[in-house]
Amino acid sequence: MEVAATSRLSRTLILACGWIGLLFLLAPLLVTFPVSVTTQRYLSMPDDGISFQHYAKLLTDVRWSQSIVTSLIIAGLTTLCATVLGTLCAIGLWRLNSRFTHYLRIMILAPLIVPPIVNALAFYRSWIDLKWLDSIGGVVVAHTIVCLPLVLITVSTSLSGFDRRIEQAARSLGASPLTVLRRIVVPNALPGIFSGAAFSFVTSWDEVVVVLFITSRQVTTLPVVIWTSLTERVDPAVAAISVVMIVATLAAVLVRLASSRS
Amino acid sequence: MTESQTSAPFLSIDRLSKNYGDLKAIDNISLDLPRGEFLTLLGPSGSGKTTLLMALAGFVTPSSGEIRLEGRNLVSLPPEKRDLGVVFQGYALFPHMTVTENVAFPLEVRGMSRAEIGKRVATALETVQLSALGERRPSQLSGGQQQRVALARALVFSPPVILLDEPLSALDRQLRADLQEELKTLHRKLGSTFINVTHDQDEALSMSTLIAVINNGRVAQCGTPAQIYESPESTFVAHFVGRSNVIDAQVLGTESDGRIRFTAGGHAIFGRPAIEQDAGAEVALSIRPEKLEVSKTSRDGANSILGTVSGCGYHGNSLQISVETSAGAIRVEAQAWRLGFTPAPGDAVYVTFPDDVPVMLRRDD
Numbered sequence: 001m002e003v004a005a006t007s008r009l010s011r012t013l014i015l016a017c018g019w020i021g022l023l024f025l026l027a028p029l030l031v032t033f034p035v036s037v038t039t040q041r042y043l044s045m046p047d048d049g050i051s052f053q054h055y056a057k058l059l060t061d062v063r064w065s066q067s068i069v070t071s072l073i074i075a076g077l078t079t080l081c082a083t084v085l086g087t088l089c090a091i092g093l094w095r096l097n098s099r100f101t102h103y104l105r106i107m108i109l110a111p112l113i114v115p116p117i118v119n120a121l122a123f124y125r126s127w128i129d130l131k132w133l134d135s136i137g138g139v140v141v142a143h144t145i146v147c148l149p150l151v152l153i154t155v156s157t158s159l160s161g162f163d164r165r166i167e168q169a170a171r172s173l174g175a176s177p178l179t180v181l182r183r184i185v186v187p188n189a190l191p192g193i194f195s196g197a198a199f200s201f202v203t204s205w206d207e208v209v210v211v212l213f214i215t216s217r218q219v220t221t222l223p224v225v226i227w228t229s230l231t232e233r234v235d236p237a238v239a240a241i242s243v244v245m246i247v248a249t250l251a252a253v254l255v256r257l258a259s260s261r262s
Numbered sequence: 263m264t265e266s267q268t269s270a271p272f273l274s275i276d277r278l279s280k281n282y283g284d285l286k287a288i289d290n291i292s293l294d295l296p297r298g299e300f301l302t303l304l305g306p307s308g309s310g311k312t313t314l315l316m317a318l319a320g321f322v323t324p325s326s327g328e329i330r331l332e333g334r335n336l337v338s339l340p341p342e343k344r345d346l347g348v349v350f351q352g353y354a355l356f357p358h359m360t361v362t363e364n365v366a367f368p369l370e371v372r373g374m375s376r377a378e379i380g381k382r383v384a385t386a387l388e389t390v391q392l393s394a395l396g397e398r399r400p401s402q403l404s405g406g407q408q409q410r411v412a413l414a415r416a417l418v419f420s421p422p423v424i425l426l427d428e429p430l431s432a433l434d435r436q437l438r439a440d441l442q443e444e445l446k447t448l449h450r451k452l453g454s455t456f457i458n459v460t461h462d463q464d465e466a467l468s469m470s471t472l473i474a475v476i477n478n479g480r481v482a483q484c485g486t487p488a489q490i491y492e493s494p495e496s497t498f499v500a501h502f503v504g505r506s507n508v509i510d511a512q513v514l515g516t517e518s519d520g521r522i523r524f525t526a527g528g529h530a531i532f533g534r535p536a537i538e539q540d541a542g543a544e545v546a547l548s549i550r551p552e553k554l555e556v557s558k559t560s561r562d563g564a565n566s567i568l569g570t571v572s573g574c575g576y577h578g579n580s581l582q583i584s585v586e587t588s589a590g591a592i593r594v595e596a597q598a599w600r601l602g603f604t605p606a607p608g609d610a611v612y613v614t615f616p617d618d619v620p621v622m623l624r625r626d627d
Binding site for chain 2: 163165166168169170171172173174175176179183184187188
């Protein structure tokens with residue numbers, strides 16, 4: 001009895017410590033909830049009542065709504081391009097699997113290793129010559145280059161335990177290389193493809209450094225609007241969009257948990 | 263006259279070579295195979311037997327030579343156009359599909375109707391006794407069951423040839439013996455041609471109708487299991503199949519009754535003629551360990567070599583006795599219950615054998 005009691009006590013203590021740590025990490029996020037419903041026009045706590053004007057502003061103010069749409073388009077296209085290219089690249093490297101591919105892999109991973117500011121500068125300089133500055137296409141290409149390594153890593157991980165002979169077996173059974181890709185390789189790489197796509201979307205969605213370099217007036221993404229709102233005006237709409245993103249993330253996680261449960 | 267006798271050989275491997283840089287994985291192999299045989303490519307690891315099988319399957323492109331199946335050249339065809347069933351080492355089942363879906367795959371890619379696919383899959387699963395497990399995933403099956411699924415998948419589209427790459431190597435001893443029997447039965451029932459790769463000589467001897475012993479990318483000898491075992495042609499085959507004793511000898515001459523007289527380490531040995539050799543030629547003799555007897559006294563009417571016991575190992579069903587003689591070390595596999603005494607190191611014994619035991623060999627190692 002004695003032993004059971006102390007072990008239960010220590011268990012409770014450890015759990016309490018865990019929750020306190022979690023609270024410490026999440027508390028700053030929670031601040032955004034009251035701030036987002038302030039009646040004032042600057043970042044402040046709601047002292048004299050609650051107002052949803054800043055949420056309305058996200059939809060009514062063209063500056064906000066337009067940037068949300070732009071960011072969705074860019075993140076969507078980037079996810080599509082990075083996932084398709086990254087998956088094909090990972091499958092190709094998996095199939096060749098020689099020393100040459102090892103070096104190729106490091107080269108493709110470079111955008112992930114180089115500091116973002118260096119990347120941004122490189123894109124800026126190249127995009128001037130290509131005349132891609134300040135265009136949605138230009139941002140999508142840049143983001144695809146940044147996100148491709150993420151897909152490459154996740155898909156490669158999925159395929160790392162996948163026996164080459166399974167592919168050969170499919171060929172021997174009469175399947176053309178394309179059929180093998182579609183029916184055998186891709187289904188087995190799906191977990192990696194999905195997580196690569198998710199990483200790509202999130203990365204493109206909140207990427208700000210590269211976008212600040214290669215866009216000006218024509219293309220304004222959400223992170224850029226948040227950035228300028230904070231530096232110029234301390235707009236509570238920033239808190240409102242933060243709350244929207246936190247809720248969306250929570251919803252996605254809950255859906256994911258529920259689907260994996262069932 | 264049957265069809266196979268009137269036309270060219272069913273499967274013909276013609277001067278096939280595969281080089282990896284300086285390494286000759288397959289070195290100018292030619293082999294003809296009639297329809298319906300169970301051929302085993304037997305050889306040590308690195309002998310090129312798997313490379314040869316993969317060249318047949320289409321995953322290794324030969325450097326030169328041809329492979330013809332019923333007259334058509336396979337070399338230029340991709341694997342999916344060759345219509346050969348392949349059972350891979352480790353089985354290579356599709357992990358994301360059920361047993362039924364695995365077996366249905368080759369029929370689906372051939373665009374067969376759903377009804378026909380269902381019928382054929384059911385028959386194939388019945389053939390390998392897996393009808394009850396159709397909805398399982400490969401990960402939920404035992405090694406032996408996975409092996410059967412791989413087999414069903416390879417035979418469901420009725421290929422003329424089924425290639426097996428070490429199909430039993432991952433299984434435990436008892437299961438291996440059971441599946442050897444099943445493979446033999448299956449081969450008889452289907453009547454198709456099987457080509458099996460293994461390094462296990464027991465498997466080769468018990469399952470096959472033909473064995474090709476492969477060494478250093480070449481066919482060392484090709485024949486029925488009995489031919490390979492009883493009449494090895496080279497020192498490599500004699501030693502690799504059944505770990506025969508190989509001793510150096512010199513031809514002395516032919517006796518009036520046709521036997522050949524040799525001398526080995528000062529002992530006169532009589533043997534049967536195999537390869538024509540002139541008197542005085544240096545040859546090697548194969549002497550099978552289980553055809554020898556050891557005794558404490560010399561016996562008449564047979565070959566008899568005096569030696570000293572250097573070791574004796576108990577193996578349950580046999581005693582493995584090593585005897586040092588002036589003709590070299592000789593290993594004897596004796597049945598303990600028939601021996602009458604237990605040899606101890608240092609004992610002087612006679613190794614005795616009839617004159618149809620020694621087989622003259624070509625030296626190749």
